[in-house]
Amino acid sequence: MPEAPPDEEPALIVEGLDVTYGRALSALRSVSLTVPHGTVVALLGANGAGKTTLLRAVSGTLRLHRGAVTAGRVRYGSTELDGRDPVAAVRAGVVQVPEGRRVFAGLTVDENLRTGGLGLGRRRPAQVAEARDRVFALFPRLAERTRQAAGLLSGGEQQMLAIGRALMAAPRLLLLDEPSLGLAPQMVHRIAGVVREINAQGTAVLLVEQNAGMALSLADTAFVLEVGEVRLSGAAGELARTDAVRRLYLGESAEPDHPAATATRDGAAATEGQGAA
Template identity: 45%
Template structure:
């Protein structure tokens, strides 16, 4: 299938996922412009994420993928455009307010509080958990340890002494402690061995099955498209392509451009 068969302009959510058809959009980004000071990175980008799906963002270095995630999470403020999440406008809100709306973010680089224990990192994630009580936080912590048994084993260990894969688990677990409806993960596999990435994907499939919508930016395109329902290709701060992930993975031009085949 060639690129011309895929959608190249804003449109409705694609069907044909390997999973059951998802519900309506949970996130709608329209005409988003954002960057850093005078440097504009996103140029009127549009994106739609369906509730209950796994959606991948792929593209070359400097395409604007991380900038998009940072704008959704409030880590940078867009200069124009709309970010609608479950009926709430996120553009202009602080990161804390966006967490309150139900967006969790595990940023690039396995970022943890290195001088705190694993459990302390996770409990910090519950600081803005809606309706939190001691019992609900403890219950959420037990659920995270069920998803990530390695974190349970290392709960008293300083996060800075964990392996890269364990730090990624800790960062994802901390984001989950906010009770997100949408979990954003930036560069899941960065610096990790394939066997660790496979383990993380297995855990994420369980998290998704438990009801969390996932949005992934992933450098390994074969991993991203193999795991996702739908995908969006970003180039030069705009959407170049989008469609069912399995169709994109089968496209010769995607293979040539991103997989070296």
């Protein structure tokens, strides 16, 4: 069956999403979020808030974790993604980099990269070569280590490889799950630069982070999840100035006499409540 032509400027639209694990555990409730074409959207929240669950619902991997969408929908452009599998998401141009930089430790860098985009079926060698060139331009360290076992790379290099493998599928929307977790500040800075570069090349990014400072510095808009619900959303720069975000996620105490905090006390454009997209 011939595939429908891809949309010109597809957006990810999540509407009223409920997700449960098993029969009982409600992980997301009525979550709405939009990632417009070509933008970076940060998804913030404490451990257990449901960030990974949201990415799984988008990438079609929820079922692998015994989770299910019980209400709402996920669409990317004209493609319905809820209830689909990872291959459908990859074909639509949506690729997830899972948390914990899971690379195949026993395979070489090159072999790991070759596993990227497998769900796409046969591609022209030129397409694959182009994707590889893009990865090596972004990550020159990987180009120097193509024959090295991935398990011998540093944590930062493994994260680069995990991102590189996702890029081999030439995504139009990249889902990144805590890429900075456990990395030294200098490496976090480099990962941030890479995200910026990937976005500059036209790929939209949904960036899950506990490092709110890093994520907000990159993002156009941001959403804060709290125990499965969207608590705050808005322009990243404005969210970064709100009391709640400063206090909870940027590790600052927002005292009443703090000038920046006072300035945005009432006037923040960030909207409280769920689904304010």
